[in-house]
Amino acid sequence: MDLRQLNYFVAVYENGSISAAARACHVAQPSLSAALQQLEDELGAVLFIRQSRGVTPTEDGERLYGHAGRLLSQMQSLKASFRHSVKRVQFRLGLIRALGVERMSQLLREFSAGVEGLELHLVEPEDEADARIITPKMLKAGEQFLPIWTDHFLIALPAGHPLALKQSLQLEDFDGLALIKRTPCDAWSQFYPELIRNGIQPDIRADIHTIEYALGLVSAGVGVALVPDFDVLHERQDVVLRPLQDVTLQRTIGLAYPRSKAGQPALDWLRLLCQQQS
Amino acid sequence: MDLRQLNYFVAVYENGSISAAARACHVAQPSLSAALQQLEDELGAVLFIRQSRGVTPTEDGERLYGHAGRLLSQMQSLKASFRHSVKRVQFRLGLIRALGVERMSQLLREFSAGVEGLELHLVEPEDEADARIITPKMLKAGEQFLPIWTDHFLIALPAGHPLALKQSLQLEDFDGLALIKRTPCDAWSQFYPELIRNGIQPDIRADIHTIEYALGLVSAGVGVALVPDFDVLHERQDVVLRPLQDVTLQRTIGLAYPRSKAGQPALDWLRLLCQQQS
DNA sequence: GTAAATCCATAGGTAAAAGCTATAGCTGGT
DNA sequence: ACCAGCTATAGCTTTTACCTATGGATTTAC
Secondary structure (H helix, E strand, O other): OOHHHHHHHHHHHHHOOHHHHHHHHOOOHHHHHHHHHHHHHHHOOOOEEEEOOEEEEOHHHHHHHHHHHHHHHHHHHHHHHOOOOOOOEEEEEEEOOOOOHHHHHHHHHHHHHHOOOEEEEEEOOOOOOOEEEEOHHHOOOOEEEEEEEEEEEEEEEEOOOHHHHOOOEOHHHHOOOEEEEEOOOHHHHHHHHHHHHOOOOOEEEEEEOOHHHHHHHHHOOOOEEEEEOOHHHHHOOOEEEEOEOOOOOEEEEEEEEEHHHOOOHHHHHHHHHHHHOO | OOHHHHHHHHHHHHHOOHHHHHHHHOOOHHHHHHHHHHHHHHHOOOOEEEEOOEEEEOHHHHHHHHHHHHHHHHHHHHHHHHHHHOOOEEEEEEEOOOOOHHHHHHHHHHHHHHOOOEEEEEEOOOOOOOEEEEOHHHOOOOEEEEEEEEEEEEEEEEOOOHHHHOOOEOHHHHOOOEEEEEOOOHHHHHHHHHHHHOOOOOEEEEEEOOHHHHHHHHHOOOOEEEEEOOHHHHOOOOEEEEOEOOOOOEEEEEEEEEHHHOOOHHHHHHHHHHHHOO
């Protein structure tokens, strides 16, 4: 019974699934399966009941979790008590605005957790930085680009909007339509000229920067907006998402970093995290 | 920082020396040195001051020990709380009598500690057993023999006995000498016939079985006795040890076990312990 | 009802880590 | 000065943690 196994056990417990825990721990699923098996063999107890939809803890699993959490945190604080003079690691990360609060904050949380003594400074995407999360178009000379997410764009409509009756929208539908402009946005700079080229003139009601604001305006009935297809958006009851016919809008967001800085531990860790984003 | 390293750290602390801790943990000394180094690197603190005569803990070492001990014992009790229905392992060990309480009890302590749920039954050396600690002469067919200790024999004299003035004793010195017989004993069965062959007739005052009793009688002035050369005996002020000239008496004590039972975990562990006896 | 997706387990191979032996350097005791 | 005992280093072997790939089982989707 070592700390590695206990850590994995806790992760499995808290994720309710071996696969999910493996993703959270950044290891392959069989590694976790094996570690869990070892732990169970050593304790002579079954800790989880394996089901096709994840695992559920047994009574022994519950009992172990109670103690394991306490033990691990004691271990952490013991280790921390020796971290008197850890060198602070400064890291400047440039961020474009419209990339989704949810997944971004999760990425940053993991980034911070993985680097001892990290001081993370978030700056504007065009500022000088150790790394930037941007679209390929913003790349500078000497920078390496590592794709993270590819988002398709949809049209967000207020619930109850007449166009919500259609399964997908055509360009013609936008003529005179109340539209919310969101910049800077790759999709917008593809989409808007396309409208103009077709002689379609929408009614632009606002120009804002973040997806969250755009959705707020949509929900308020100000107009419709072009937004990336995040999973969380589908759960909102106040907006309806519809694909565009005829034109495919998508963008890629990735990590840009100076080739010369590869090898720096914080950056390497960030690159690893980015690679593992689905 | 894993439990292995913490365990080693505690062992080093409690033994006051890396080498001694390595012996206690049944690993080679460099393994411990390396683990300790890792721990110090990770914590960024020096835990022990290395001296030529062992190590002494620093302030950080003292602090870590306070917490590490508590953590490890919590870990142990957590593990123990799952050992509800461990299969009891029965083990019958045959022991000849005269092999020295000190080293024997230490061996048995380590044996018990290393086998989960061990029920150790000590039986007479000639009884049916899973293993026996005996001299090679007592070997039965189909048994493997693994030497553990080789003892040289000395003569134990009461302090102040006239023969104590000599640095070593000759056979002639035994003519008419008050002698304590200890059987069964390999050395005795070599030595006594040798005396008779030379026409020397000692005065046998007692016949007992264990070394401790023999020494008690020597100390009481009943006579002199033939005893194996244990280190602890040299520390006694009430008896004097002298080698025998002309004749070398020694015995080998070892572990005898049925070849067929090799592979059984308890026996394998015992074999390992026996191999590591100095 | 079949196909796709999801989850856990197993197999086989690779690379890191922990182990061992041998040896060098250092210090205190005979 | 030499010996004995301790720690550190070097070189090598064994163990083990990890990965990819795949199979079996079950739930979800169409």
